[in-house]
Amino acid sequence: MSETLRGTTVLDLTRVLAGPYCSMILGDLGAEVIKVEAPGGSDETRKWGPPFKEGVSAYYLCANRNKKSLTVNLKSEQGKEIIRRLVRQSDVILHNFKTGTMERLGIDYEQLRKINPRIVYCSITGFGETGPYQNLPGYDFIIQAMSGLMSITGNGVSGPQKLGVAITDILTGLYACIGIQAALLERNQSGLGQKVDLSLYDSAVSSLINIGSNYLMSGRLPERLGNHHANIVPYQTFYSADGEMVVAVGNDTQFTSLCKVIQIPELAADSRFRTNPDRVAHRALLAEILQEAFGKNTTDYWKEKCQAANIPFGAIQTVEDVVKDKQLQAREMFVSAQHPRAGEVQMIGSPLKMSRTPVDVQRHPPEPGEHTDEILQALGYEKKLIEHLRNMNTI
Incomplete structure (x- = not known):
């Protein structure tokens, strides 16, 4: 113990x-x-x-x-x-x-x-x-x-x-x-x-963290953005050719790398998308351009490309996918115990x-x-x- x-x-x-x-x-x-x-x-x-x-x-x-x-x-x-x-x-x-x-x-x-x-x-x-x-x-x-x-x-x-x-x-x-x-x-x-x-x-x-802070500072009620971020773009879900995935670009350098990965490098120099505030102001247009690019290949393809370029990326996994995940297996995030009535029971382990x-x-x-x-x-x-x-x- x-x-x-x-x-x-x-x-x-x-x-x-x-x-x-x-x-x-x-x-x-x-x-x-x-x-x-x-x-x-x-x-x-x-x-x-x-x-x-x-x-x-x-x-x-x-x-x-x-x-x-x-x-x-x-x-x-x-x-x-x-x-x-x-x-x-x-x-x-x-x-x-x-x-x-x-x-x-x-x-x-x-x-x-x-x-x-x-x-x-x-x-x-x-x-x-x-x-x-x-x-x-x-x-x-x-x-x-x-x-x-x-x-x-x-x-x-x-x-x-x-x-x-x-x-x-x-x-x-x-x-x-x-x-x-x-x-x-x-x-x-x-x-x-x-x-x-x-x-x-x-x-x-x-x-509520940043959402609460945004309201306290501006007095503007936040919108429901679904899988979009209120302050960062692109930071959302996209459809690939065979599933759904999340791309989370946290800074301008990562955005430049993303533009190279999707083979539209000139996008990073576009005045509408050059900085994060620019991208927030034009989020709908940028999301449309990115979605068209991501739809051309599979989730695994974009996972490999994005991770190689150090762009934060995650496939949207089911609970079954999570339980089989090699990283979580290595971290011993699923454990078992013998129960006097139920026999062996599986549990989520401690992250500590x-x-x-x-x-x-x-x-x-x-x-x-x-x-x-x-x-x-x-x-x-x-x-x-x-x-x-x-x-x-x-x-």
Whole structure:
């Protein structure tokens, strides 16, 4: 197991994607992650499918490796006492309940920091724990719509489009991981933990980057440009003779090289296309000229020519193409683990390549309550009491 976060214990009360994705990264880095669900399993993704393998959801598998599983009824006093005991010896507690839920349960930050002043408490909600929207539920699709992301995705014909994955969940999970590790580093100086308040809405808006900056500077609403770039031309998709591809010209030197590759070198000297601002002003005309040239040969032909000239190029690959990609195979971006019910399961690996403390898969995505007895015994619970708690549906 990676040694990067060895000795860090994370109590993970999240479900679905943003929180579990964050805690999986921490687990990949060597933290001991204890995934807490209600008895029987309450992470909705366990039932999201198909596909399933022996009843195990592919969706659940994508964000839950390198964790232990504890089932606890948080509505019972005995269940909340288990959480309090775990907090005493944990470094991080992560939850994504609606605003106010942890306070109603009596395990909010103000209560838990009395038990462990060093605890880093990370809250993930749809809209944050302050402001007029704080009590609204937040789902990725809703956030993509409200954040402006959908308004700039798609084109004039398609209308607003969401991204093909739950990108605001992923962004929020990454921000949560950054915030938690920053708080742990600061704790080394102060000796104290703190609360990290993250929202899907804030995270999504942060991803507007240059588009948001363009509006703040100019006051002009951005157009939906589809597969075109707002500030760089040509930076878009083109059809080849047998497929689709992306050419991303980032500067004038690359454009000059591209003009040579398509055997129209004089295009680079044309006053309408000489500089990037010129090309942005005449994007439609330039795109038409380039499309006519690219349509004369195959994607593989243009891939070879563009890469030889150091012009950024990418074929539009299917997921099947991605899984077979030799570069990703070499980078070990697809990994497997033995699951007690589903057998061998395939997962997307970690992009974190650490030279001294490499990431690996030590634990399969756990079954509900798979480690409950182990965790409670380590807390000092005797077997008879554990059985009693199970009969009372506390665990």
